[in-house]
Amino acid sequence: MTDRSGPNQPHEPHESNESNDPHEPTEEQIIEAWRSAAHITLAPGPQEVSEAAPTPDQEWTLPGGRAWVYLADPGQGLTKPVILADGFSAGPSDLDFLYEGLDRGEYALISELRTRGRDVIILGFDERSASILDNAVAARSAIQEAIARRTGDHPLTVGGFSMGGLVTRYALAKMEHDGVDHQTALYLSYDSPHRGAWIPIGLQSFAHYIRRLNAAFSNQMNSPAARQLLWQHIAEWDDTPETDKERVEFLAELERVGGWPSRPRKIGVANGVRTGVANGITPGRRAFRGKGLAITGTHLHTQPEGVDQLVAQLRVVTLRKPQIRTSGLPEIDGAPGGTLEGFGILADELNSIPAIIGLGAEAEIREHCFVPSVSAIALRDINTHENLHTPFPEQSEDSELDEYLCATHNEPHTLITQELCTWLLDRLP
Structure with a gap:
């Protein structure tokens, strides 16, 4: 691929930079x-919202991010925290769009978490396309804030959607590496690209x-x-x-802090199938x-x-x-x-x-x-047709997760479904 004469590159002297059609715009x-x-x-996720998100019970300003908190029982305060991190896009996280995708689609995840007595902490970032390592600072701060505000000693659940699963994976692993108690019993990822x-x-x-x-x-x-x-x-x-090279450096840094947090149970779901279809x-x-x-x-x-x-x-x-x-x-x-x-x-x-x-x-x-699918459950690299399409069992010791679930059908990335969400909810501490 050597021809660099795109619209942002100069042409050779004999080439014209414009079409010879007089009707074509400049x-x-x-x-x-x-x-x-x-x-x-x-x-x-959704391209438009039906209505604004409900006003959170709490809102935390974090370094490089923000957390919106929906309590199960505002009278009791924060008791059973579940931190869910936003994924990759451009610009800052938008609560209205997050809420639309998480609670107003096929399955009302936020509402169901609160019904089950869990406090939902939606973690957003000031810039969703920033380095995973930078956004992990916001995740670490959210974890520490949740611990500080929590009533009682119920352990945390921490994870995220897509890139958010990698952000929180790194944040938890680095906290362990640094000797910081994250008090997290369960790590979860939702269609996160581990590979x-x-x-x-x-x-x-x-x-x-x-x-x-x-x-x-x-x-x-x-x-x-x-x-x-x-x-x-x-x-x-x-x-x-x-x-x-930034991916190479990120993977090396992830490996330096242990690759994964060792203390929480690690589970994940994939929006793709395990059958190879x-x-x-x-x-x-x-x-x-x-x-x-x-x-x-x-x-x-x-x-x-x-x-x-x-x-x-x-x-x-x-x-x-x-x-x-x-x-x-x-x-x-x-x-x-x-x-x-x-x-x-x-x-x-x-x-x-x-x-x-x-x-x-x-x-x-x-x-x-x-x-x-094999990336979302941290099973194989995605560099060959065989790795991508070879079926795998309901549970495999080759996965780096302790337990995983794949969707029945290939479906949109991070689609919130009853199938995947109820499986996750049933495993909360």
Whole structure:
């Protein structure tokens, strides 16, 4: 991948920087329209809220974050704390969106926790794309605050959704390493990428290719959290995919503090199946195509296995259509696991820009695997087709978790379901 003549790169002297179509908008017009309309952020969960979240009983300001507390019995105060950490996105955690996803979907997790006498502490971060190590400071502070405010000595439950499971895993392990008593009996993770997450290389390349037009998508893909979470990452649109050095350093730091907390029982759930059944996404298929004048010629494909495989053709404003190819990657978009509507989110945001700007798009395939099942239960690396698709038993000694549950069907990443939540609730201390 050597052709670097994207919209944020100069062309050779004989190349034109603009289409020869007089009706096509200029780069300046596109930039201005993008600033006032689309904001591409790849994140699971609701895209809008039905109503504001109820006012918390308590709100704690933490270093690098905030905690919203819903007590089971406000008259008794904090007695049985359950800390649940937010996951990866861009910008600060939003209580309204968190509450919408956690309590107003298929299963009302917050309400059920309170019915069972548990106090719910939702841990949010000032910047969800910041380093996991930095956000672990907020998690550690939340744990210590809960201990200080608790009435009685009921042990804590601490965990999180997606990246939040890694943040709290590290925070607890580091507290043990530092000799700090976290008083936590149960650690839980909800579709957390213990062995890495996946964003298609075609999507990452498009994010960086449009950086000059709108940098938000590229900034999210190049954020510290993304570099630490993603199994394969590219920092520029024509880079060769690799494990980023920030992920290598994060894993080394996690290992330095013990890898996992040793005192709590460790459990986790996956939004994907354990049977090896794929999610129905065919490798090598076109998932996204540009339809507007300014983007026609852009195609993004699902990840195929093999050598020199096409995953993207890029064209935005410029005449050139560089191709992005990969070698040696498995067919991971279709792997069993929690899915993310990455292609769909991109198309929806581009289609929110006025049609006259020429950035219309279509997602022929909306989703892709984001956290493979074997990653969510810390069972195997996600680097081969065999590792991703080989079935595994209801419980395996090879998992780094003490106990896990996988969903009956492959479903959206961090979807709050009765199946997974009741299993977790039944194991609370």
